[in-house]
Amino acid sequence: MDKTTKKSVEYGLSSYKDEDEGVVSEVRLKRNYSPLTILSMAAVLMATWEALSSTMVSALVSGGPVSLFYGFIVAFIGAVATAASLGEMTSMYPTAGGQYHFVAKLAPKKWQYILSWLTGWIGTFGWVAFTASAPFLAATMVQGLITLNSESYVFQRWHGTMIYWALLLGSGMMNIWGTRLMALIEDASLIIHIVAFIVVFVVMWVCAPVKHSASFVFTLFQNNSGWSSDGVSWSIGMLSSCYVLAGYDGAIHLCEEMLNPAVSVPWCMLGSLVINGVMGFAFLLAILFCMGDMATALNSTTGFPIIEIFKSVTGSPAAATAMTCTLIVTASLATIPLMASTARMFWCLARDKAFPFSKQLSKVSKKDRVPIWSVATVFVFLFILGFVNIGSTTAFNAILSLAVFGLHVSYMLPVIFMFWRRLCTPEILTYGPWKLGGFGVPVNIISLAKTVVSTIPLNCLGDIAFNPPLSPLRQPAIAKGHINKGAKIHFKLKDTGPGWFTTANSSDDSSYVFAFSDHNGTQASGPSGTWCIGFGYNGQLMDKKDYKHIIDRFHDAIHPTANVEAYATHDWMNDPYTKGAWACWGANCASRFLQELQKPHGRVIFATADWADRWRGFVDGAIERGQQAVKNTIAVLKNTSRSSL
Ligand SMILES: Cc1cc2nc3c(=O)[nH]c(=O)nc-3n(C[C@H](O)[C@H](O)[C@H](O)COP(=O)(O)OP(=O)(O)OC[C@H]3O[C@@H](n4cnc5c(N)ncnc54)[C@H](O)[C@@H]3O)c2cc1C
Incomplete structure (x- = not known):
């Protein structure tokens, strides 16, 4: 970034001064949208329950129902903490660039420009891949439906690409010429997103001929991922949930088009997460309870297990088609705000001269003040991605999986620096009206944690509730615990004497096992009495205040x-x-439990x-x-970042 960028970052980029041309011209977007519209856009573009219908496959293969159910809960907690952390930063620096501006403000001075640039690029290309996923899902689901309804249909990848391009074209046109209708369309999209969910959810619960048991949903773990470690497999399965709960930062990238973003954006992000989290969780339960035979669903000829599940729930291809259409409609509608957010990221980076052709890309239309060149550039990138699908769907999916990586890197970096500033240089932080206060540090930590290291002792492990529960073999190990109820008592004896070691006579009911003298005083004070340590038998010296018993038994058994x-x-x-x-472990415990206890439990x-x-x-x-x-x-960490959806 150049001098202008430094300056604009400094001022939070609510306006931009074009110093190269020697004029002071502000590049601003029109504040077209109400908080409700931004909430609708963020909620619709996340499309959590619709996206779950596709990404659930990865979780079911990598861990089965347990991976899907508990992975979603963990991912939701992490997403809320991350959104709250980013919300606090948006309140401090409300600009469309979001994460890369936060990094520019909070990273160490020496690194701030390069890190900010990297965050901007990685985040933007994460958003491009994320945007491609919605129209691609809609397009391939259309092909899945044709396969379901017509035996003669021969699946061709280019068919999917053509539908994908058509959806992109519609969304691109909407983003350039339809901005006046945008508020209406987005508010309506939110209603469709919610109503479609209610219809699908009710049909599944009411029509499912048989339902799985609670133990299938909450305890069945199956590792078919190819990874030998269950923990790694479970973590990979959790990526499905991380993916469907990403994208809430769309509200940040639209923040220059709404009033009072410093307060509204954090609420919009959290609101969109809660709406999507609740619906996603309920949909996930419906899938798990009503899915019928898991193997049949996973091997569906349509390419989409959800279509197979809809068919087995309703018993009718026509009803399954109608239900799938609701997913296709909502995924298609999600493309519009996805493209809008990605275009704002391009536009903001161009405004900061971080792209080639920045001058052109940062232009906004005169009438509606829409960043048309950025929208067009995003369209071109997405269009080109369509060719990749014609060549290889695997390659296309690999690019899409970059979305999870790109988005989460762009979330993590500012949170790390905010956390660091909060601890080390809190005096430089000027909070906005929306702040986390005393919750700041724990919320930053939760949003960062990829793994948790526990040192809780075996005998205390039963005090902690784990979700998902610890493995069945760990349960008796924890219930038994280890058996050491011994005592270690340090004595000070009046007399100074040479060292000694005494073993208690085990033939009587001695309370002590053995004792030994340790030293006769510090070097500075010189010899002064004897310090010794006595070890008590299991459960014999339990009351530390019973000095008569402790000392009498010491006399009897040791000295x-x-x-x-x-x-x-x-x-x-x-x-x-x-x-x-x-x-100290009891008999047979090490042979039964040691290996199991040493294994990680998920993360x-x-x-x-x-x-x-x-x-x-x-x-x-x-x-x-x-x-x-x-x-x-x-x-x-290595396996999580290497894996793909
Ligand atoms: C009396 C005695 C004498 C010993 N003498 C020796 C010796 O001479 N030499 C030697 O090598 N070892 C000795 N040990 C053993 C040694 O101290 C332990 O093995 C070692 O400290 C264990 O380290 P750790 O990190 O596994 O657990 P710890 O150091 O015990 O750490 C566990 C942590 O978990 C925390 N915790 C527990 N429950 C919860 C909860 N529910 N929520 C949150 N946190 C929780 C605890 O507060 C603690 O901080 C002795 C132990 C005892 C008790």
Whole structure:
């Protein structure tokens, strides 16, 4: 970015001064839209429940119902936290560029321009791929319906591309010449998006001849992904949900066309997520309960399991066709706001001279102040993508999968820098009217976390509710726990003496196992008494305040003549964060549970010493598991970013 860009970033880009031509001309869009219209556009372009009907395949293959159900919940929490974080930044810097402007403002000075440029480009091309996915879904679903209804139809990829191009053309024309109708169309699209959902949802619940059991929906995990690790497979399945819950930042890119964006945009993003999240979740439950035989659905000749599911639910190809048409209509309508948002990103980058032909691309039409050149450029890019599909649908899908990557990179970078600023230089942050306050740090963290490392001890693991639940073999391991109820007591004896080690006589009912002297005072003070450590038998020295019992038994079992001046210990058994002393396992437990406990659980990676291979229950074991957790985390992150939908 050049000098002008630096300046415009500095001023939040609500206006732009063309210094090259020596004139001061403002490039602004018309504030055409109400908050309701922006909410409608963001909600319609996300099209969560419609998109789920296609992306669910990946989740079902990678983990089955459990991957789809719990993956959606995790992805939704992450998306809400990310949207809230981005909302707070939009309130500080309300510009159509969004993420790359946030990075320009918040990244370290030395890196801000290159990082901002990268964020802008990656985000913009993520948006191009994201925009292509809706008309492509609609086009290929039309082909799926023709296959369903006509046995003689021979599927050809170019047919799909032709329909895709037609949808692009309609959306492009709407974006250039139909802006006055845009508010009406988007508000109507939101109504269609919701009403179509209600119709499809009710038909599925009412007509499904048989429904799966709750255990099928909530506990069936099937790894058919080809990955040997269930955790990696589950994470890949979760990409389906990440994909359908992305795109809420469309509201940011349209923010220069609405009044009061500093307050309205954050609410529009969260609103669009809640609307789509609720409908997506309900639709997902309907699919899982009513889908019939999973293998039949996944092997549908139409290419779309959802068409097969609609057919098996209603028992009629005609009804399945009508239901699928609602998906085709809403996916087609989503293309309009998708193209609008992507064009605004191009336009904003051009305004900041981050593109070739920036001067042309940043122009807006005189009458309606629409960035027509940017809309046309987006159209051309999307049109060219259509040729890729004619050559290979796999290559086309690979490009589409870039959408998840591009969008999430553009979300993560500003959140990372906001988090860093909040912790290290909070004084430079000037918040807008919409801010997260005390929730800022945890919300930034939740939106960033790709994995969670848990060091919760075995005996405390039962206190944590996991969604999805921990594997069946982990349950008895947690219920049994480890069995160490021993005690470690530090004594101060009056007399100074040479070192000793005493083993208690195990033939009587000794409370102690053994004890040994440790030292005779610090080097500075010189010899002064004896400090020693005694280890108690399981459950024998439980009351740390019962000094008479602790000292009497010490005399009986270890040192009859010791003059005990003081002792220090801790009640590990009743400590809610340990529920026992250092881990010692009962008979047969290691052979049954060790390997299972060491496995990651989805994106949760366990690092406790309690199930180390070596030095279990010791600090060395904690280090071993910590090192392993780092390796597992790197593997999960690598595989997540490498995989495609
Ligand atoms: C009395 C005693 C003496 C020991 N002596 C030695 C020794 O001499 N040498 C040696 O190598 N090892 C010794 N150990 C063992 C060693 O301390 C542990 O093995 C090691 O600290 C375990 O490390 P960790 O990271 O796995 O778990 P920890 O260090 O126990 O960390 C677990 C964390 O999880 C937190 N937690 C628990 N429940 C929850 C919850 N519900 N929510 C959130 N957080 C939660 C806890 O507060 C804690 O911070 C001793 C242990 C004890 C109890």
